[in-house]
Amino acid sequence: MNKNNITNPLERRRVQFGYSQNDISKLLGITQSQYSRIEKGISDPNKHLKKLSDIFNCMPNEVFQGEILREIENDFINDPKNSFQRLFHKRKSGYVHLNIQGWFTKKQVINNYKMLINELEDWKVNEYGIRWKWLTMDEPNWAMVNFPKIDFQDIYYYSAPKTKPKLNSLDEVDPELLKTYEKLGIPIKEQEVLAGVAVDYVFDSVSVATTFRDKLADEGIIFCPISEAVQNYPDLVKKYIGSVIPIGDNYYAALNSAVFTDGSFVYVPKGVKCPMELSTYFRINEQNSGQFERTLIIVEDNAYVSYLEGCTAPQRDENQLHAAVVELVAMDDAEIKYSTVQNWYPGDKDGKGGIYNFVTKRGNCLGKRSKISWTQVETGSAITWKYPSCVLRGDNSVGEFYSVAVANNAQQADTGTKMIHIGNNTKSTIISKGISAGKAQNTYRGQVQIQKNAKGSRNFTQCDSLLIGDQCGAHTVPYINQHTPSARVEHEATTSKISEDQLFYCLQRGLDTEQATSLIVNGFCKEVMKELPMEFAVEAQKLIGISLEGSVG
Amino acid sequence: MSLLEIKNAHLKLDDKNILNGVSLSVNKGEVHAIMGPNGSGKSTLSYMLAGRDGYELEEGEILLDGISLSEMEADERARSGLFLAFQYPVELPGVGGMSFLREAVNSRRNFLGKKELDHLAFVKEARKEASKMFVKDEMLKRAVNVGFSGGEKKRFEILQMALLKPKVSILDETDSGLDVDALKIVSDGVNAQRNNENAIVVITHYQRLLDYIIPDFVHILSDGVIIKSGGPELALEVEKNGYSGLINAA
Ligand SMILES: Nc1ncnc2c1ncn2[C@@H]1O[C@H](COP(=O)(O)OP(=O)(O)O)[C@@H](O)[C@H]1O
Ligand SMILES: [Mg+2]
Numbered sequence: 041m042n043k044n045n046i047t048n049p050l051e052r053r054r055v056q057f058g059y060s061q062n063d064i065s066k067l068l069g070i071t072q073s074q075y076s077r078i079e080k081g082i083s084d085p086n087k088h089l090k091k092l093s094d095i096f097n098c099m100p101n102e103v104f105q106g107e108i109l110r111e112i113e114n115d116f117i118n119d120p121k122n123s124f125q126r127l128f129h130k131r132k133s134g135y136v137h138l139n140i141q142g143w144f145t146k147k148q149v150i151n152n153y154k155m156l157i158n159e160l161e162d163w164k165v166n167e168y169g170i171r172w173k174w175l176t177m178d179e180p181n182w183a184m185v186n187f188p189k190i191d192f193q194d195i196y197y198y199s200a201p202k203t204k205p206k207l208n209s210l211d212e213v214d215p216e217l218l219k220t221y222e223k224l225g226i227p228i229k230e231q232e233v234l235a236g237v238a239v240d241y242v243f244d245s246v247s248v249a250t251t252f253r254d255k256l257a258d259e260g261i262i263f264c265p266i267s268e269a270v271q272n273y274p275d276l277v278k279k280y281i282g283s284v285i286p287i288g289d290n291y292y293a294a295l296n297s298a299v300f301t302d303g304s305f306v307y308v309p310k311g312v313k314c315p316m317e318l319s320t321y322f323r324i325n326e327q328n329s330g331q332f333e334r335t336l337i338i339v340e341d342n343a344y345v346s347y348l349e350g351c352t353a354p355q356r357d358e359n360q361l362h363a364a365v366v367e368l369v370a371m372d373d374a375e376i377k378y379s380t381v382q383n384w385y386p387g388d389k390d391g392k393g394g395i396y397n398f399v400t401k402r403g404n405c406l407g408k409r410s411k412i413s414w415t416q417v418e419t420g421s422a423i424t425w426k427y428p429s430c431v432l433r434g435d436n437s438v439g440e441f442y443s444v445a446v447a448n449n450a451q452q453a454d455t456g457t458k459m460i461h462i463g464n465n466t467k468s469t470i471i472s473k474g475i476s477a478g479k480a481q482n483t484y485r486g487q488v489q490i491q492k493n494a495k496g497s498r499n500f501t502q503c504d505s506l507l508i509g510d511q512c513g514a515h516t517v518p519y520i521n522q523h524t525p526s527a528r529v530e531h532e533a534t535t536s537k538i539s540e541d542q543l544f545y546c547l548q549r550g551l552d553t554e555q556a557t558s559l560i561v562n563g564f565c566k567e568v569m570k571e572l573p574m575e576f577a578v579e580a581q582k583l584i585g586i587s588l589e590g591s592v593g
Numbered sequence: 594m595s596l597l598e599i600k601n602a603h604l605k606l607d608d609k610n611i612l613n614g615v616s617l618s619v620n621k622g623e624v625h626a627i628m629g630p631n632g633s634g635k636s637t638l639s640y641m642l643a644g645r646d647g648y649e650l651e652e653g654e655i656l657l658d659g660i661s662l663s664e665m666e667a668d669e670r671a672r673s674g675l676f677l678a679f680q681y682p683v684e685l686p687g688v689g690g691m692s693f694l695r696e697a698v699n700s701r702r703n704f705l706g707k708k709e710l711d712h713l714a715f716v717k718e719a720r721k722e723a724s725k726m727f728v729k730d731e732m733l734k735r736a737v738n739v740g741f742s743g744g745e746k747k748r749f750e751i752l753q754m755a756l757l758k759p760k761v762s763i764l765d766e767t768d769s770g771l772d773v774d775a776l777k778i779v780s781d782g783v784n785a786q787r788n789n790e791n792a793i794v795v796i797t798h799y800q801r802l803l804d805y806i807i808p809d810f811v812h813i814l815s816d817g818v819i820i821k822s823g824g825p826e827l828a829l830e831v832e833k834n835g836y837s838g839l840i841n842a843a
Contacts, residue, residue, distance in 0.1 A: 544645050545683035547667035548676075549693070549753065550700035556668075559696065563687025563736065 050079050053096045067095060256314070261345075262307040263318055266334055269305035276307060280338055284367035284404045284431070292363040292398040292425075296332050300365065303334035306345060308374075314345040317573055333364040339374040341407065346377040348576060362421075363398045372407030372434065377415070379572055381580050383587075384420035389478075391450030394422025401428035402458075405437035405466075413440035414457065415571040417580045419587040422451060427485065429458035432466035432494075439468040442568040444580075446561075446587045447480030447512070456486035456517075461494035461527070470501040473565045475584075476512035477591035487519040490527040497524070503533040506564050508557070508591050536564075558585030594659050595620050596792045597642075597761045603652035604641055604817075611637045613817040614653070619761065622789040626803055627796045628828060629814035630836045635796045636680055638814070639765045643677040644670045658760060672704035674760035678750040678767050680796075685737040690749070693737050694719055698756050722755045726782050743770035744779075751782040762786075763794045768802035780805030800832040815840050 054064055065075035068088050077083040085092070256263050262273065269277050287297040308314055339345055349366075362384065368376050378401075387394025397420075403412035414428035424447075430439025441457035459468035468488065476482040488499045505514030516533050538560050546556030562569065562581050569577050597619040604612040611634050619625050629635050641648040642655060644667035655662045662670050685693065698718075699709040710718065723733060726748045738746055747767050754762050764783065768776055783806050787793065795806055803811070803825060811827040812819045813836070821827065821839055831839065 539683075540646065541683045542685060544643075544667060545679065545685070548643050548671050548679075549697035550668055550671040550704070550757070551696055552668050552700075555696060555700070559688050559693065560685060563685055563689075566687035 050085075050092075054079070059095075064092075064095065067091065255316075256318075259312050259315065260309040261312060261314055262305065264305055266303045266305040266336060269307075269336075273305075273307070276338065277305065277336065280369055281334075281336055281367065284369060284402045285365055285400055290400060293365050293400040296334060296363045296365040296400070300332040300334040303336070303364070303366075304347075305335070306337040306339075306347060308339045308343040308345045310340040311342045312340075313343065317346045317348050319348040332362075333366075335364070335366040336369075337367070337376060337378070338369045339371065339376050341372040341374060343371075344375045344377075346573065347379070348573065349378070349380045350382050361396045361398070364400070366399070366401040366428075368401075368403035368412055370403065370405050370407055370410035370412055370434075370437075373409045374407055375411040375413075376403060377413045378403070378428070379576060380414075380416040380418075381572075381576060381583065382416065382418045382420050382424070383583060385422075386420050386449065386451050386587075387422040389449050391422045391452075394451070395420065396423045397421040397426065398423075399426040401426065403428075403430045403439070405430055405432045405434050405439060405463075407437070408434040408463075409436045409438075410434050411438040411440070413442070413571065415440075415442040415568065416444070416455075417565075417568070417572070417584070418443070418445040418453060418455060419583055421453075424451075424453040424455055426455045427457055429460070430468060431460045431462065432468065432497075433462045434466075435463040436465045436467075437463055438466070440571075441468075441470045441472070441486075442571045443472045444475070444565045444568045444584065445473070445482055445484075446475045446584055447477070447482045448587055448591055449478040449480060451478075451480045453481070454483040454485055456484045458487040459489070459499055461488075461490045461497040461499070463494060463497075465496045466494055467497065468499045470499070470503075471567050472501075472503045473568055474503070474505045474514050475508065475561055475564070475588070476505070476514050477508035477588055479511045481513045481515070483515040483517060485517045485519075487521070488529055489519075489521045490524055490529065492523045494524055495526045497527040499527075499529045501529075501531045503531075504564065505533075505535040506561065507535065507537045508561075508588065554585065554589055557588055557591070558582075561585070561588060595656075596658055597794070598656040599642070599653070600655070601653040602638070602641065602650055602655065604637065604648060605651055606637065606647070611817050612641065615814070615817065615819055616653075617812065617819065619792045619794060621792060622787075623810065624787065624793045624795065624806065624808045626806075626808040626811045626828060627794060627814050627819075628798070628800075628811060628831055628836075630840075631798065633814045634817040635798075635814055636765055637817075639677055639680075639763045639796060642670075642763060643667055643675060668700075672701055674701075676754050676757055676759035676762040678747075678754060678762065678764040680765040680767075680769065682738045682741075682746040682750055684739045686739055688737050690733040690735055690737050691716065691719060694733070694753065694756060697753065701757050719756060723752055725785065726752045726755070727778055728752050744772070744775035747771060747775070747779050748782070751779055755782065755786055758786075759791065761792050761794065763796065765796045766798060767795070768797055768799065776802065776805060800828040803828045813839055 054061070061075055061079065062072050065072040068075060068091055070088075074083065078085045078088060253263060262269065264272070266277070282297070285293050287294055304318075306318060335349075337345065337347060366378070368378060370376050382397065384395035384397055385393065401414065403414070405412055412430050414430075416426075416428065418424050418426070424445065428441060430441070432439050439459050441459070443455060443457070445453045445455050447453045453474070456472060457470055459470065461468065470486055470488075472484045472486070474482040474484055482505065484503045484505070486501060486503070488501065490497050490499070501518065503516045503518070505516065507514055514535055518531055518533075520529055520531065522529055538557065542560055543553065543556050546559060547553065551559065558581075561584055565584065569581060572580055595618040597617070599615055599617040602612050602615040603610070615634075615638060617625070617627075627635060627638070637648065641650065642662070644662065644665060646667075650663060657670070657673060657675055660673070662673075662675070665673070695710070695712075695715050698715065702709055719733065720730065723730070728745075728748055732741070732745060732749070735741075738749065741749065747770070750764075750767065754764075762783075767779060767783075771779060780802070783793065783795075793806075795802065795808060797803065808825055808828070811823055811825060813821045813827065813831070815836065
């Protein structure tokens with residue numbers, strides 16, 4: 041339905057906000073046919089005007105007026121900042137006033153999310169504005185990935201994440217999954233937790249996490265779900281959220297901004313070196329924060345943190361679309377090391393049932409001599425669309441991107457980075473290792489931009505592709521925009537195959553084909569793997585081997 | 594029973610007959626040398642024995658310690674105790690020498706029903722053997738064969754042989770590209786492993802190597818067949834008259 045052709049203003053609003061008649065009738069607590077009569081102007085709307093005005097972000101007397109919407113629309117579009125701060129501001133000035141708690145409470149209570157929603161009220165107040173922003177945008181089509189058109193109205197992005205079914209013992213777990221756990225060397229206890237078996241020591245892990253947080257609190261470090269941060273540190277959150285990735289940055293970021301449920305918040309105060317690696321594994325609430333995660337990490341002057349995201353165990357999820365947003369902010373002499381191992385379900389051999397992973401990650405090197413490193417090992421998902429980037433604003437700041445992307449069978453990966461050099465003498469390094477097997481397509485897409493004032497800046501990019509078999513593809517798409525002559529940009533790219541000589545040499549030493557492939561592939565990725573924290577690297581290495589199983593020989 | 598038995602081996606590459614009925618019996622404790630001019634099929638014979646893809650026998654049979662190898666893949670053959678020192682060792686970028694050796698040794702140990710060596714035990718063992726081959730620690734940390742000199746590559750091959758303790762080792766032109774000092778180190782390494790339970794087949798173009806590794810038997814391969822067999826004196830004959838004399842006589 042083309043929303044521009046609708047002349048009935050109420051209907052037009054409803055469609056623009058992405059609701060069905062059924063949705064609205066539920067919000068109003070009436071039947072669909074009752075609502076339909078209101079929309080058509082047959083029944084008296086008076087009783088529902090207040091609620092409708094809440095839903096549609098307008099004054100009660102405007103519910104049936106189409107024009108006001110256009111005004112707000114322009115307001116949003118024309119505002120270059122278009123960020124969360126602004127929305128907060130609007131809220132304060134009373135211009136945008138919404139109360140949608142009723143709607144969410146109902147949904148969320150069912151899903152044990154009441155608490156969260158109460159805390160998030162302030163956010164959700166702005167929900168419609170943000171969501172609406174997303175509705176005005178088009179899906180990007182420049183990535184080298186193919187998939188059936190997603191029916192975004194059909195996705196449960198407004199419902200709380202689905203809980204995994206609780207199982208009684210490992211016997212009920214998919215044997216394929218168990219086999220993989222075993223190969224990864226995951227202890228039985230952890231296997232049970234991962235697979236969602238109802239066991240007592242889930243509570244152990246909660247208490248471990250609590251002790252862990254106490255220890256961090258001693259150092260003044262905040263590490264908690266972002267929903268808690270909103271409540272406990274609203275000023276911090278408001279100041280920085282959306283400051284690195286504006287709401288309208290891209291289609292999926294807008295979607296995340298509209299509907300995000302939870303995620304991590306990290307704050308490291310001045311001069312503090314975080315004494316341990318922070319892992320989402322230890323975060324309470326982890327299980328269900330799933331589909332539209334939002335992460336914000338702020339590291340003050342002279343402080344340091346290493347953050348680990350994901351785990352090597354295969355993650356199955358009922359939610360097919362994942363669109364996370366991660367924002368990092370580093371002040372003077374601060375350093376953030378962000379490591380990811382992504383192993384979402386890639387789907388079957390034809391990619392059926394696999395996860396679409398559309399992530400926006402960006403770090404802002406705001407301070408002088410600040411440093412942000414992204415390290416990622418991407419083995420999962422049917423489609424990966426991901427470009428962790430650095431904005432090098434502070435003089436002498438440093439951005440790094442180390443990536444291994446494995447694509448097997450029908451997987452498609454379009455991943456890379458953006459390095460935006462703004463400050464003087466800024467430096468960036470990009471090391472990308474793409475591995476393709478089966479019929480997979482693997483694309484490196486990277487942008488290096490040296491702004492006018494970024495004098496003496498340097499970038500080094502190295503993109504290596506490894507092909508296994510002859511049905512797969514590797515593509516390298518570098519964009520280089522250099523606006524200052526004193527900068528130096530170097531780009532190297534290679535494409536190679538696992539040679540028959542190499543395989544035979546390994547086999548002759550008694551390694552089987554899989555061991556040999558895994559060894560050669562891990563050798564190919566070594567420069568990236570050595571950037572991962574120790575334990576993570578060992579697991580990631582095994583994981584890469586497993587992801588490529590059956591692709592050779 | 595012989596440790597390695599090759600019976601009437603025929604093999605084609607690209608429709609070209611390369612091996613035309615090679616037969617050879619190698620017993621425990623013996624060292625055999627196979628000599629032959631370039632292109633006579635020496636490397637092909639070694640690949641065929643090791644089970645390289647595309648080097649399947651057209652006709653004939655091979656037995657290792659009485660067991661037929663024809664149905665076994667290259668890795669199974671290796672684990673069963675067949676070792677090939679490559680004429681041109683292959684580079685494995687990024688694959689650390691030590692971890693490569695450990696995976697290889699543990700595959701063999703697994704096959705033999707022995708416990709895998711833990712990291713520490715293995716490193717100790719590897720260092721001990723490496724020092725005998727004058728392979729420095731630093732070399733074991735580097736990627737396998739990457740940037741190794743010709744001599745380093747061959748020493749690394751023999752180090753692997755020492756660690757894997759195979760039943761039958763085939764050394765393909767291990768002497769090529771070595772100066773006299775390196776030749777001595779490599780030969781000492783090979784000789785140290787001669788015992789009554791294993792056997793070694795040395796493939797070489799030149800007699801020189803056989804001054805260091807003294808064979809019990811020498812065979813001359815030409816156009817994919819063994820045209821003459823004898824003792825060490827046969828190698829000296831090659832040295833004196835070249836291959837052509839022998840080939841013409843045959
Ligand atoms: N892949 C191949 N396809 C066709 N012919 C080959 C192939 N590899 C080797 N040959 C030929 O087989 C013969 C024997 O080669 P090789 O075993 O390498 O000899 P040697 O090791 O004795 O020098 C040579 O004529 C060579 O050209
Ligand atoms: Mg040869």
